[in-house]
Amino acid sequence: xxxxxRRPSGRELLVSLLRQRGGKHHNPDHDQHHGVCSGCTKSNFxxxxxxxxxxxxxxxxxxHKNLLVSYVLRNARQVYMNEKYAEIYRMQQYEEVMTVCxxxxxxxxxxxxxxxxxxNADCCGSASEAASLCGALLPASHQPHSAQHIxxxxxxxxxxxxxxxxxxxxxxxxxxxxxxAESYPVSSCDFxxxxxxxxxxxxxxxxxxxxxxxxxxxxxxxxxxxxxQQCCQGxxxxxxxxxxxxxxxxxxxxxxxxxxxxxxxxxxxTSYACTESLDTSxxxxxxxxxxxxxxxxVSRQADLEQALNGQFCSKQALASLGAxxxxxxxx
Amino acid sequence: xxxxxxxxxxxxxxxxxxxRAVLPSSPEAKQTQKRLNEKRGEEEAMIHIxxxxxxxxxxxxxxxxxxxxxxxxxxxxxxxxxxxxxxKTVLPAILLEILLWLLPSHCLxxxxxxxxxxxxxxxxxxxxxxxxxxxxxxxxxxxDVAEADIISxxxxxxxxxxxxxxxxxxxxxxxxxxxxxxxxPQCRSEYNVYSTFQSHEPEFDYLKSLEIEExxxxxxxxxxxxxxxxxxxTNDKTIKLWKISERDKRPEGYNLKEEDxxxxxxxxxxxxxxxxxxxxxxxxxxxxxxxxxxxxxxHINSISVNSDNETYLSADDLRINLWHLExxxxxxxxxxxxxxxxxxxxxxxxxxxxxxxxxxxxxxxSSKGTIRLCDMRASALCDKHSKLFEEPEDPSNxxxxxxxxSSISDVKFSHNGRYMMTRDYLSVKxxxxxxxxxxxxxxxxxxxxxSKLCSLYENDCIFDKFECCWNGNDSVVMTGSYNNFFxxxxxxxxxxxxxEASRESCKPRQVLKPRRVCAGxxxxxxEISVDSLDFNKKILHTAWxxxxxxxxxxTTNNLYIFQEKVN
Numbered sequence: 067x068x069x070x071x072r073r074p075s076g077r078e079l080l081v082s083l084l085r086q087r088g089g090k091h092h093n094p095d096h097d098q099h100h101g102v103c104s105g106c107t108k109s110n111f112x113x114x115x116x117x118x119x120x121x122x123x124x125x126x127x128x129x130h131k132n133l134l135v136s137y138v139l140r141n142a143r144q145v146y147m148n149e150k151y152a153e154i155y156r157m158q159q160y161e162e163v164m165t166v167c168x169x170x171x172x173x174x175x176x177x178x179x180x181x182x183x184x185x186n187a188d189c190c191g192s193a194s195e196a197a198s199l200c201g202a203l204l205p206a207s208h209q210p211h212s213a214q215h216i217x218x219x220x221x222x223x224x225x226x227x228x229x230x231x232x233x234x235x236x237x238x239x240x241x242x243x244x245x246x247a248e249s250y251p252v253s254s255c256d257f258x259x260x261x262x263x264x265x266x267x268x269x270x271x272x273x274x275x276x277x278x279x280x281x282x283x284x285x286x287x288x289x290x291x292x293x294x295q296q297c298c299q300g301x302x303x304x305x306x307x308x309x310x311x312x313x314x315x316x317x318x319x320x321x322x323x324x325x326x327x328x329x330x331x332x333x334x335x336t337s338y339a340c341t342e343s344l345d346t347s348x349x350x351x352x353x354x355x356x357x358x359x360x361x362x363x364v365s366r367q368a369d370l371e372q373a374l375n376g377q378f379c380s381k382q383a384l385a386s387l388g389a390x391x392x393x394x395x396x397x
Numbered sequence: 398x399x400x401x402x403x404x405x406x407x408x409x410x411x412x413x414x415x416x417r418a419v420l421p422s423s424p425e426a427k428q429t430q431k432r433l434n435e436k437r438g439e440e441e442a443m444i445h446i447x448x449x450x451x452x453x454x455x456x457x458x459x460x461x462x463x464x465x466x467x468x469x470x471x472x473x474x475x476x477x478x479x480x481x482x483x484x485k486t487v488l489p490a491i492l493l494e495i496l497l498w499l500l501p502s503h504c505l506x507x508x509x510x511x512x513x514x515x516x517x518x519x520x521x522x523x524x525x526x527x528x529x530x531x532x533x534x535x536x537x538x539x540x541d542v543a544e545a546d547i548i549s550x551x552x553x554x555x556x557x558x559x560x561x562x563x564x565x566x567x568x569x570x571x572x573x574x575x576x577x578x579x580x581x582p583q584c585r586s587e588y589n590v591y592s593t594f595q596s597h598e599p600e601f602d603y604l605k606s607l608e609i610e611e612x613x614x615x616x617x618x619x620x621x622x623x624x625x626x627x628x629x630x631t632n633d634k635t636i637k638l639w640k641i642s643e644r645d646k647r648p649e650g651y652n653l654k655e656e657d658x659x660x661x662x663x664x665x666x667x668x669x670x671x672x673x674x675x676x677x678x679x680x681x682x683x684x685x686x687x688x689x690x691x692x693x694x695x696h697i698n699s700i701s702v703n704s705d706n707e708t709y710l711s712a713d714d715l716r717i718n719l720w721h722l723e724x725x726x727x728x729x730x731x732x733x734x735x736x737x738x739x740x741x742x743x744x745x746x747x748x749x750x751x752x753x754x755x756x757x758x759x760x761x762x763s764s765k766g767t768i769r770l771c772d773m774r775a776s777a778l779c780d781k782h783s784k785l786f787e788e789p790e791d792p793s794n795x796x797x798x799x800x801x802x803s804s805i806s807d808v809k810f811s812h813n814g815r816y817m818m819t820r821d822y823l824s825v826k827x828x829x830x831x832x833x834x835x836x837x838x839x840x841x842x843x844x845x846x847x848s849k850l851c852s853l854y855e856n857d858c859i860f861d862k863f864e865c866c867w868n869g870n871d872s873v874v875m876t877g878s879y880n881n882f883f884x885x886x887x888x889x890x891x892x893x894x895x896x897e898a899s900r901e902s903c904k905p906r907q908v909l910k911p912r913r914v915c916a917g918x919x920x921x922x923x924e925i926s927v928d929s930l931d932f933n934k935k936i937l938h939t940a941w942x943x944x945x946x947x948x949x950x951x952t953t954n955n956l957y958i959f960q961e962k963v964n
Contacts, residue, residue, distance in 0.1 A: 112855065116857075124608050124610050125607070125608060125609065125610040125612075125633060125696070126602075126605070126607035126608070126609075126696075128696065129695055129696070129714045129715075129742075129745055130698075130714055130745045130747065130764055130804075131860050133742060133743075133744075133745060133764060134764065134800060134801045134804060134860065137800035137801065138797050138798060138800070138801065138854065141796075141797045141798075141799075141800075142797055145797070
């Protein structure tokens with residue numbers, strides 16, 4: 067039984083997470099923008115400490131106490147996520163409004179491509195493959211120009227930059243969109259429907275493929291093709307209805323009293339957003355990726371940077387929170 | 398009011414005491430004992446019925462019962478005059494009630510039934526009609542508390558004569574109530590140490606590399622059947638049945654051995670003699686009669702003896718097992734809430750108890766704030782509950798810690814079996830066994846802590862498991878709080894009082910002053926502000942004498958005994 071007995075790997079994981087948390091506190095941008103964030107991280111840190119202490123106390127792990135502690139962790143994370151979504155949604159709304167304005171003003175294909183890039187930047191693709199392909203299909207000539215737009219997609223940049231060199235397809239927007247549509251993995255459509263969530267987005271780093279995916283609440287089961295067709299139509303309001311891997315986080319928030327499906331769903335979707343066998347090397351990779359990628363993505367615009375921070379924060383938070391959950395279960 | 402004296406207390410020589418002249422094993426003694434027990438049982442039953450009658454029906458029924466009972470007594474060979482105890486209490490009660498009928502009712506409407514109840518039971522009364530005064534305190538005075546001395550459970554036996562405490566060091570200490578001092582009727586009998594023994598030792602589970610604590614989680618007394626006393630004590634993994642017996646005779650005059658045990662030189666033996674029993678100083682022995690081990694994977698949190706006196710249940714976090722007191726190598730699993738995948742775990746069992754009269758019914762509480770009542774007649778595995786007691790959560794009170802504070806830490810049936818009481822972190826709820834959707838009464842124990850949950854979480858106090866207890870006639874419930882406060886909640890009068898167990902009020906028969914905690918705003922005189930509460934001084938374990946108004950309150954390492962003030 068996971069909660070009884072010792073597993074050295076779990077302990078190493080926990081220690082590494084504690085170290086990571088300690089390092090994270092020094093990020094000034096992080097703390098500056100998100101007061102809630104830091105409060106939640108502090109409580110999360112305490113929770114981990116409690117669980118770690120209980121393992122070393124006499125009498126072994128107390129199942130009841132750790133279950134209650136995990137409930138607090140879950141509650142804190144839900145509040146944290148809600149705050150994050152609200153914030154990112156606000157930023158996204160702002161960007162979408164700007165996009166629509168641009169679309170109305172300019173009608174040449176270049177801007178449509180820009181628009182697509184914007185949209186892509188906003189939602190940063192759907193599945194891992196779709197994101198990579200979308201990014202890859204950006205015309206090489208537009209790289210310097212699109213780089214600016216991709217910044218909001220933060221860590222998209224690193225893997226996308228890698229792949230864009232490999233794939234240099236035709237730059238027709240329609241082709242681009244259809245490719246995105248085709249590459250969209252159907253299996254990821256199978257998620258429990260979420261009701262009444264406003265459209266919030268955040269991005270998740272897939273630690274396996276190092277690709278960022280955007281998650282959007284409230285629009286699960288949206289047919290990716292349909293959403294991309296809307297994108298094709300061009301002048302539509304942001305059809306960023308890509309879903310995702312984020313389904314399980316959303317379902318958690320929805321099913322507040324029912325802890326059970328959350329954890330189950332979380333582990334079914336592990337492959338999408340977080341690695342199954344998370345170990346210290348992956349965490350350090352995460353840090354290194356963001357470290358290098360982040361510095362390469364310095365934006366001229368303050369608001370983009372802000373969005374970037376928000377997404378960065380949430381990405382890392384989401385990835386590490388998944389690890390935390392596993393840490394608890396690993397007991 | 399002289400009727401307040403408890404009735405069948407020392408009037409009858411029912412107890413097994415050192416003044417016995419016959420051996421416990423002789424058939425004669427057994428018969429006497431049996432008769433006395435029966436008589437006592439009869440009286441208890443009769444008084445119980447009369448209590449019920451008085452409070453619910455009225456004089457007419459009482460008269461009828463009196464008639465029936467006296468007829469029965471006559472049949473048993475006792476004349477009416479030989480049942481003095483009964484008449485001492487019933488007659489005044491009846492006269493009182495008649496008197497009260499004559500008086501203007503609005504003056505004495507609530508007190509009337511109380512006085513009669515007091516007359517009948519001597520143990521009754523609202524928490525506020527009773528004034529509590531200090532009686533004794535047991536334990537070391539110094540502030541430096543050794544971890545092994547922390548009291549972890551307190552329990553009176555069925556007669557109230559014995560009081561058992563278990564501590565974190567695995568020891569059980571039993572106190573016995575002394576015979577009442579006739580010359581000083583206002584000084585109630587005291588509890589003195591009767592027996593001390595080491596019940597559990599620390600163990601090591603080699604398979605899981607875990608140390609098993611020796612802390613005594615629960616003690617439950619078995620109803621007395623013969624001269625010896627039996628109790629069940631449990632730590633996290635093992636339950637033991639202890640027999641506590643008295644020895645006041647010693648054989649003397651062995652032929653082959655000297656008095657000190659050395660063997661005599663056979664050449665010095667010239668004649669034979671028969672060894673005889675001679676009285677000796679009373680010695681109390683505790684011996685483990687049964688050890689029920691290796692049946693629980695998780696930590697045992699409660700045990701409960703069935704009303705059939707043959708079986709008992711033990712509950713850990715995820716399973717409940719049914720044992721027979723005689724059989725140690727097997728137990729039946731009757732509840733199993735372990736999910737197939739431990740990641741799906743959402744709740745654990747926190748307490749379980751058998752119904753006091755129905756041997757097929759038990760309840761168990763969960764960490765989610767629900768109570769399930771199960772009937773063992775329905776099926777062998779009672780995973781499917783017969784009744785589910787759950788109160789919908791108040792959404793306005795939702796916080797990070799909602800799940801923690803709704804976790805039930807203790808569940809206790811009332812003595813009459815009609816109600817059960819649950820304790821969660823901030824409140825005590827009384828449930829009617831027949832009504833599942835909400836409790837009939839909810840009492841806030843320390844609502845002022847609701848705004849402090851975050852700091853209580855940080856210092857781990859939010860995980861404290863408070864216990865609760867009923868008084869003898871189920872009219873008052875008691876539970877503990879912080880700063881060595883404990884609360885008495887009167888169900889009939891809907892009043893409550895907060896008292897403190899502290900060394901400052903340790904003078905004999907000193908009346909306890911009610912304490913008040915001010916939640917915010919201006920602090921009045923004599924009030925304590927929430928911030929000055931000492932959260933290290935908590936009263937988790939309390940017990941109430943089954944018949945009298947005597948309570949035992951355990952602070953960290955001290956045991957306080959309070960009695961009601963007798964004029």
